[in-house]
Amino acid sequence: MASTRRPGTEAEPRTGPSPGRSAAADPAAGASAGARPTSRDVARHANVSQATVSLVLGGKWQGRVSPGTAETVRSAARTLGYRPNLAARSLRLGRTRTALLVVPALTHDYFARVHTGASRVATEHDFGVVLYPSPEGTGPAVDPFGSARAALDGVIASSMAPEALAALRDGGQLPLVMLDSDPEGDRAAATVNLDIADGMHQAAAHLLGLGHRRIAHIAAAVDSWTFGVRARALARAVAGTAGRLVGTERSGLSVEDALEAATRALAARPRPTALICDDDLLAAGACKAARRLGLRVPEDVSVTGFDDLSLATALEPELTTVRLPAEEVGAEGMRALLAVLDGRRANSPVLPVQLVRRGSTAAPADA
Amino acid sequence: MASTRRPGTEAEPRTGPSPGRSAAADPAAGASAGARPTSRDVARHANVSQATVSLVLGGKWQGRVSPGTAETVRSAARTLGYRPNLAARSLRLGRTRTALLVVPALTHDYFARVHTGASRVATEHDFGVVLYPSPEGTGPAVDPFGSARAALDGVIASSMAPEALAALRDGGQLPLVMLDSDPEGDRAAATVNLDIADGMHQAAAHLLGLGHRRIAHIAAAVDSWTFGVRARALARAVAGTAGRLVGTERSGLSVEDALEAATRALAARPRPTALICDDDLLAAGACKAARRLGLRVPEDVSVTGFDDLSLATALEPELTTVRLPAEEVGAEGMRALLAVLDGRRANSPVLPVQLVRRGSTAAPADA
DNA sequence: AAGGACACGTTGTACGTATAACCTCGACGT
DNA sequence: ACGTCGAGGTTATACGTACAACGTGTCCTT
Secondary structure, three states: OOOOOOOOOOOOOOOOOOOOOOHHHOOOOOOOOOOOOOHHHHHHHHOOOHHHHHHHHHOOOOOOOOHHHHHHHHHHHHHHOOOOOHHHHHHHHOOOOEEEEEEOOOOOHHHHHHHHHHHHHHHHOOOEEEEEEOOOOOOOOOOHHHHOOOOOOEEEEEOOOHHHHHHHHHHOOOOEEEEOOOOOOOOOOEEEEEOHHHHHHHHHHHHHHHOOOEEEEEEEOOOOHHHHHHHHHHHHHHOOOOOEEEEEEEEOOOHHHHHHHHHHHHOOOOOOOEEEEOOHHHHHHHHHHHHHOOOOOOOOOEEEOOEOOOHHHHOOOOOEEEEOOHHHHHHHHHHHHHHHHOOOOOOOOEEOOEEEOOOOOOOOOOO | OOOOOOOOOOOOOOOOOOOOOOHHHOOOOOOOOOOOOOHHHHHHHHOOOHHHHHHHHOOOOOOOOOHHHHHHHHHHHHHHOOOOOHHHHHHHHOOOOEEEEEEOOOOOHHHHHHHHHHHHHHHHOOOEEEEEEOOOOOOOOOOHHHHOOOOOOEEEEEOOOHHHHHHHHHHOOOOEEEEOOOOOOOOOOEEEEEOHHHHHHHHHHHHHHHOOOEEEEEEEOOOOHHHHHHHHHHHHHHOOOOOEEEEEEEEOOOHHHHHHHHHHHHOOOOOOOEEEEOOHHHHHHHHHHHHHOOOOOOOOOEEEOOEOOOHHHHOOOOOEEEEOOHHHHHHHHHHHHHHHHOOOOOOOOEEOOEEEOOOOOOOOOOO
């Protein structure tokens, strides 16, 4: 009792002439081997209707199709190598199971990791991720929904500037999950944040505990929520202690820029004994600056980074830095988006961060 | 004579009942503001047929639609905020204008740059790129076409191992462009390669020219065409010169692994005076190893890298390395794929590479 | 004056899928 | 003997778009 044969399903009657299709255009037509099989081909092969194929392969056949027929259909699909046409499915369902991930720059290790995490969770849920390499060269007015070729179900945006965010929401009324962004400006359905303030507190406390009293801040000159938090948290962490913030130098997010900024910071007299940097890239530049001034790290000047990029352990000395669970941020962002799309209540976690003590910090010599 | 009014286009006669759609399901229905506008909405707004809208917005209206009507249509589309439904378009056209990019790991700067380049060219041609984070955690048998949710027009694969490549081609009969891969195994429609051999020759010649005679190779323990080329090219470059290859240590593609490998290489007696590394990450590890052994770079041992990652200039001393035009590789790959899809003849360029001399190499002390 | 030829649109499909609504049996209770 | 009911399917759409094929008036040629 493998399959229940039915009459009347053998010859698929074409409902009418099809003037819109010139079959003579394709010289290879006639042989059925060329084109990709459709659900109708599977149906023909299994002696059932296309609807049955859809039911079986869609998993909704319980009590509507007999187990034997279901297995026949699955087997036919397998032998034909059937893969559903995603465009057709998306058109029918109005959903694409694809999310847009907007990041400032994929070449920054942090965002690459965020992508990895988001992509992993997406794959687990049969979802896709398409990247939007954020408006750096093309100007800020690029429409993500124009350039992202895929139809989208939702958006995950990391470290978005406020104005870019506005453009995003205007472009499409899609569910939005924000990463590393101001949780107050809640145009988002959910937010995933890191406890950046705590990280900065840990870094500052670490330096203060070592005896540092003159600390300079190498700040990222990027208009992003996360860097604002870092500056404020550092100010608060130092306030009321024996230490002092003896300068803030703003720098672009590159080693070269940071080298210049740190050189300026180290020109102050009395010289700061520690540089607290907004990013590991900046910390790398700070180390270079120190050494060019004839100062040793950490003996003459301590340096801390932020993010714990792979760079942190490639440098020498290895960077003391604040480790951010980047992949987890991406993963949680995707989970939140999936929850929203399911109509479930998405939580907006704040993930903990952890100072990692390595070789770039030590007690100051003059303490 | 702005627009030619026509009778009979006012009331769009619904061709029949639509039992497949329960309008009562959506409580917000009735008001026309909720849903995304379709080309038919634009047509209604502009008093033309949907076909005309398609012609105008598709740009194929020359001589078929009057300029005035065309402008009316465009204006209507603008005010309604019309965006074509990509799923429907893909279904109709059988093409998606989306390419799959397969890379081993996006967290490696090189591949992030390849993606950037490919993505840039894609955007210029109104194409999309979806990433396939290659089978590292999930095992090598993952089907890229199952996990990539988008329907695809073609595939660009970088540094693919042979067996993974086979799985790729079995999965879908899509045009394939290979990057950094064996040009002989031409299952690909086109290949984009770097002149890796020349790069290795430049590095070796540089060291030999400085007077180095005992050179060790820190080789990447990755089964990839590009690393095979590096090893063979190095052997050839050194053969017949006053220099000698005094050891090859294989290492995983991480700083930690490279540290161990380089430590082994530097344990040889007489000690090599130069380490030539397959990758900047490995070079970073080599520098760490040297310093832990009390050796200075470059005074006691010279180190060269490969790729010119951002890491190269973050280190101190900055790495002498072979610069690879990563973005250009991605861009050329996408151009080649677009050419193939257009039915044009795609060329398979071999891009030049350039040694960048920095601080990690110098003449040996004992020369 | 007749017959194109052209400009400017329109009507009608089909792409492949998912599902609502319908149909056809055999079994079963009364 | 006959309605009824459920199991196990089928038939008929519609999603939104891009054309192929087919009208219309209008002007120009012969």
